Amino acid sequence: MEYQEKKFNLSMLDGISPKSVEEHLGLYAGYVKNFNAMTALAGELMKDSDLPAAPGSTAQAGKNTHAIAELMRRRSFEFGGMRLHELYFPQWEGAPQALNPESGLGQSLTRQYGNAEYAMKEVRQVAAMRGPGWSLLYWDKEAGQFLVGFTGEQHQGHFVTLPVILALDVWEHAYLLDYGAQGKGKYVDAFFKNLNWAVMEERFSKLQQ
Numbered sequence: 001m002e003y004q005e006k007k008f009n010l011s012m013l014d015g016i017s018p019k020s021v022e023e024h025l026g027l028y029a030g031y032v033k034n035f036n037a038m039t040a041l042a043g044e045l046m047k048d049s050d051l052p053a054a055p056g057s058t059a060q061a062g063k064n065t066h067a068i069a070e071l072m073r074r075r076s077f078e079f080g081g082m083r084l085h086e087l088y089f090p091q092w093e094g095a096p097q098a099l100n101p102e103s104g105l106g107q108s109l110t111r112q113y114g115n116a117e118y119a120m121k122e123v124r125q126v127a128a129m130r131g132p133g134w135s136l137l138y139w140d141k142e143a144g145q146f147l148v149g150f151t152g153e154q155h156q157g158h159f160v161t162l163p164v165i166l167a168l169d170v171w172e173h174a175y176l177l178d179y180g181a182q183g184k185g186k187y188v189d190a191f192f193k194n195l196n197w198a199v200m201e202e203r204f205s206k207l208q209q
């Protein structure tokens with residue numbers, strides 16, 4: 001099954017230009033296309049490959065072993081880029097709306113962090129890290145707590161199996177056009193200013209069912 005590019009219903013954002021959003025959406029589309037292309041190519045190469053040599057064997061690897069290995073290593077980069085952007089853009093759909101402190105998400109953030117603002121301070125702290133990636137707020141249902149993490153590129157460093165509640169893209173492509181290479185802080189301010197917290201509240205609510 002091929003993955004399809006999703007459409008997002010975004011209106012004018014405050015501090016993030018339509019041109020920046022348009023270019024960013026183009027990058028998102030690239031992740032979808034490349035994931036599909038790599039999946040198709042891996043399938044072709046596997047059909048036409050000998051089994052790889054056993055570990056420790058001095059025999060030559062199968063015909064497409066190395067090509068398949070690199071595809072497998074990089075394919076999750078494309079998948080991560082696709083899914084993270086599908087979490088990112090909807091956070092701005094509808095009108096900006098503050099977090100409802102009485103919502104399940106609001107109450108749970110307050111219970112863990114004392115107040116939701118402190119949780120967002122952690123998200124901002126991680127966003128300030130050097131290097132491309134994402135600052136992510138995850139929910140660990142098993143432990144009943146949130147975790148804030150940094151995902152390098154699109155696919156490295158995730159808390160495996162944990163769903164993402166809030167996704168903040170801190171690749172330079174997210175802010176270069178509007179704020180320049182050193183404008184991450186201003187972009188992060190704009191990111192938060194435009195958030196419709198009803199989206200994150202709903203994500204959290206669905207995970208409680």
Ligand SMILES: [Fe+2]
Pocket residue numbers: 024027085169171173174
């Ligand atoms: Fe991005």
